[in-house]
Amino acid sequence: MLTAGDYQAIWLTLKLASLTTLLLMIMAPPLAWWLARSQTKIRPLVESLVALPLILPPTVLGFYLLIAFSPEHFLGEWWLSFNDSSLAFSFTGLVIASVIYSLPFVVQPLQSAFVHLDKSYLEVSATLGYGKFERLYKIIFPMLLPSFIIAGALGFAHTIGEFGVVLMIGGNIPGETQVLSILLFDHVESLEYASAHKLSFILLAFSMSVLVVIYGCLQKRQQRVLNA
Amino acid sequence: MLTAGDYQAIWLTLKLASLTTLLLMIMAPPLAWWLARSQTKIRPLVESLVALPLILPPTVLGFYLLIAFSPEHFLGEWWLSFNDSSLAFSFTGLVIASVIYSLPFVVQPLQSAFVHLDKSYLEVSATLGYGKFERLYKIIFPMLLPSFIIAGALGFAHTIGEFGVVLMIGGNIPGETQVLSILLFDHVESLEYASAHKLSFILLAFSMSVLVVIYGCLQKRQQRVLNA
């Protein structure tokens, strides 16, 4: 039913989304923590910067990334110094772009959870002997697990749905940068509606079932904790 | 410095974003409330549906909206029964699409705030004599004001940055559906880089200053409440 190209795009998309989510789940928590607690004056600035990908149309973001990735600019040049092809049109380029693009989706749920986290729990953890980082991953992480899961799921989902940025910097190379969203657009543009509908359906069915399962589990947990 | 077309697009974008945000701020709180508290089995399904615009590539979403808006389908037909032009390619169509597209951005921060809201505050409000709805807008709303502001700001920002959906169902008609993001893309596509850079800069400067101000105020309030 699906063509080899479709499978390739699906596989690539999953790879991209997983890798991006992984990177985001490493980077985002400390950033979100800092954003939730810091009292420095530059915090609103950083907060706005993180939110920027929400505002900037993705194609525009992609356009500027394309410029940034070009060998004439620092990032692209540095990349070319130990790679033989440019950062644009490469899987690595897509990962970088996706991380930037999906960052707010992961940071914001976490930040919100951290803001609402009663600091008394941190205090208790400290008196129990848990150090700064231990507190985070042994107590706060399990406690806010739902928020972490939601953050991860949103980052993953949004990377799957990412289109504008990839359109600009991807170059539509099968197996390398032709992700599902691009392939879907391709089908639509070339009037291959049947393929487009099929792929959309698969995307929908997959995403929905993943989300329904995640949200279902979270609801169960909430029920258990709140003891309805 | 800016052309009349630019001004028109900016004005149209602000109009669209404001109207969309207004509608979202009316619709989202009850939905978010329900999503945060309900114990019914269909909740995960609704939750996933709300999150759908995050996953679906915007052009694909736009494509299906275009089909739904066309007079061949129920929604478009119903619209044409008391309007003389189609729902697609109209400002109203854009508003509907934007509401759908930006819904998760408004619902999710609110839902997160509602989930973390200690129900003891609701109980106190009830014993103070506040009814179900009064509780919400006289106590919970002021209490969670930061989350509402963030939700509104994200909705607004994301509507400004919306591109793929508008591209498909807007038709890029100046003064009617040619919003800033589309105009920007247009400039990039037609290699008018100077105009693109100028518009991007304005978009950036405006959004950043709005966000910095909002985040700054929220930080002050947080400081005051937490009494750092």
Place this chain on the structure above:
Amino acid sequence: MLKFNIQKAFNNNAVNDNVLHFEGEIELSGVCTIFGDSGAGKTTLLRCLAGLETCEGQIQFNQQAWLNTNALVNQNKFLLATEKRRIGMVFQEPRLFPHLNVQQNLLLAVAKATTQEHSDNIFTIDKLAQQLGFSELLTYQTTQLSGGQKQRIAIARALLTNPTLLIMDEPLSSLDISSKNLLLPFLKLVSLHIPILYVTHSIHELFYLSKNMLLVNEGKVEAIGEPQKLFLDSELSLRKFAHQGLIVNVQVKTIDLTEGLIEGLVDGQTLFINTVEEPKTKSIQVKINSRDVIIATKPIMDSSLLNCLSVQLVDFMKDDKNSMILTLKIGSQFIYARITSRSFHKLQLEVGSCVYAHVKTMSIIN
């Protein structure tokens, strides 16, 4: 009158559910204290009565139905929402709104009170701030308050809603002694206007405040009645507090406010009671702790003891290794005395003995 027959089932991951079943009828005047062990179900009962916990059964407040899930087949189940029950509630924790300062927290209650029928609320923020001693705190953020300060404001907030019933869950437990001494008479005064359901673990508060008590034990209402009656009843779970003491009714004879003494009669015998203000009624109730009663075979003279009651020993029991609890009859009333076994034997007491019970005036709790 508050009448209830409610069931609340908790699912505790255990094999069988934890079902609490409360049934009772309370006369609503003054303070009714709810008393019971930790985990007995006091808070749950209050929450059910306030409508904060879903439960099965009926609740009737005066003429008004609050809950009725046992309606007839063709009737609707009935549940009056918490906000319509016109209750004021003080929780075990203060629960002030964190986004408002003290004054704003209180105004939130006032706003609701004035929109209701009785706009002539007897309480105002200023008066309460003075009476409860938080006038200087009005502009504070709630996060800037100490535990005791928060609790006093929570009490004020509950009063400002002008409730028809006040529900308080251990309101004074986090307060210092001075605040307690300030608030106890205050609450007693309040209870003349508004009936209070009051949870406490303090027997002192119980006897000081309440004419009526409701004993909760293991998720059931064990008994409802006057505290002195229930404390006399050896069948109840209160037995373990038997050493604490009993309430007696005293007829006021003369009042000497300069010396701060009331001379009263307990079934014909004189009893001196200290007081700071004139009692409201001719008949007052005082508590005599068993540990404060001194037994003598002859009246004690030349001592600071003013009270000497001629009593009859009607019962005695060993309390623990070294003490005996004697039940003494004064006319139609009873008091307990707790003395060492050594004294008991030294005085050669037995059931029927007529002895003299002495109590320091200072020890009698008015």
Place this chain on the structure above:
Amino acid sequence: MLKFNIQKAFNNNAVNDNVLHFEGEIELSGVCTIFGDSGAGKTTLLRCLAGLETCEGQIQFNQQAWLNTNALVNQNKFLLATEKRRIGMVFQEPRLFPHLNVQQNLLLAVAKATTQEHSDNIFTIDKLAQQLGFSELLTYQTTQLSGGQKQRIAIARALLTNPTLLIMDEPLSSLDISSKNLLLPFLKLVSLHIPILYVTHSIHELFYLSKNMLLVNEGKVEAIGEPQKLFLDSELSLRKFAHQGLIVNVQVKTIDLTEGLIEGLVDGQTLFINTVEEPKTKSIQVKINSRDVIIATKPIMDSSLLNCLSVQLVDFMKDDKNSMILTLKIGSQFIYARITSRSFHKLQLEVGSCVYAHVKTMSIIN
């Protein structure tokens, strides 16, 4: 030894900041009770000592520096993080983790304790669950617990970290009487192994538990010392509790465990004290409440009173309208007696009078 000199400034939106300044040195053995009015600064002091509140100054715990912000110019400011101070803390609220059940909450503390030097923690979950009476609650979610149940688990959690110092902020105030009676001796036992800083509003707990007290008043340490000393000092804010009573030292002469009586000597005079177990030392301390002391000009005979002390009246003061507080000297020690003014006049007492002070054995707090 815990030595501190710390300042904490709160900005309360007021014209001038609210600056708390605590200075003192505490001998760390047994319980040191921190006592003071609501809002006096007790919680703040504990939080500063625990490192939960940023503050200026120095804190020294035994040989270990915990805080030093007054370092010399070329030295670094020093702050030991809370988790390195090896303290156990019980807050005014239980603060159990909501995502874990009771057992998991406790295991979180155990996990940390065993990774530290003294792996031979004297406490285990099972033992504590039994001693504090929550064995059946181990599988409960924390949201399913009553206020008192939560607090007992919070206490167990603090103990399980195997701390070198236990800090407790009103830990028993939400507990019922039976739990209190269970926990007080338990904490006293614990304090033989781990020093405890203990905030309470209960004078009973204060005298029962502590050899040492720290008096906090209006953001300052007013005094540190033995409770009986401080309660005797008329200069202190404790004056208002003068009626409460004092501690006296008693030399144990004979112990009769069958009758549960200790015969002791207070500066040569016999005093009977009730007890349930053999005292650990030859010299014990008991508390005599002023309200329990009966004054007579002749020894009282033929009564249940076992104790008759020959004392000298060294001072008296009017307490309120109707009562007098007498300071009585027994050899080198003092007790207070609180009697009605009427008795005072009836007995024609004056400074220097030699009278007899009687105390019921049951009233003496061991």
Place this chain on the structure above:
Amino acid sequence: STVKNKPLNIAVASNFKLSAQHIAHEFTEISGIKVNISSASTATLYQQILRGAPFDVFLSADQKHIDLLIDANKVNQEHEFIYAQGRLVFWKPDITRVPTLQDFLLYDGRLAIANPKFAPYGIAAEETLKSIKKWQVQQYIKGNNINQAYQFVESKNVRAGLVAYASVIQKQQKNYVIIPQEWHHPIKQAGIVLNNDETKHAQLFRQFLLSENMQKYIKSQGYN
């Protein structure tokens, strides 16, 4: 003359947008009829027209989509016209001289082209490469449309590309060579009048577009 004020909506494939703007401007000068230009990719515009977009004239980048509209009975075949013919160039900006066809034949790096699946210039590029037997040999970076292919090269992310003659003219680039017409089917850019109402403004615009002056102008912009 209120009718005159109703603007004319023209849908233009994005590669022709700049020229169309110029022409529309001239048209308004002469006729006084206001013109709104909407641009997007041909395929997008096609879908929009299929679903009732309020355009009066559609200037496609190819003939295929116009034919599809005719097949769908959305428009009348009589109103079809060819307004320009695109040319492909091989553009390699990083050499110091003007490249020759030999350079193109020898080039074996990554090549930027428009997507051959649906973009007219992409189809032409595929045909070109097939005719010189380089199809499937080379790695392609595919732009969504021909201008994006141009951007890939311009931003130096790709060293060379098959781009539109119009683009290099517009941006005054030098290092390109025109691909011989024989190597691919002509890129006929067809247009069609969608709304033939009583005002005939759309027809007026068509006449103006096909007028000698304008055709000359279009040629100067890199079309045949």
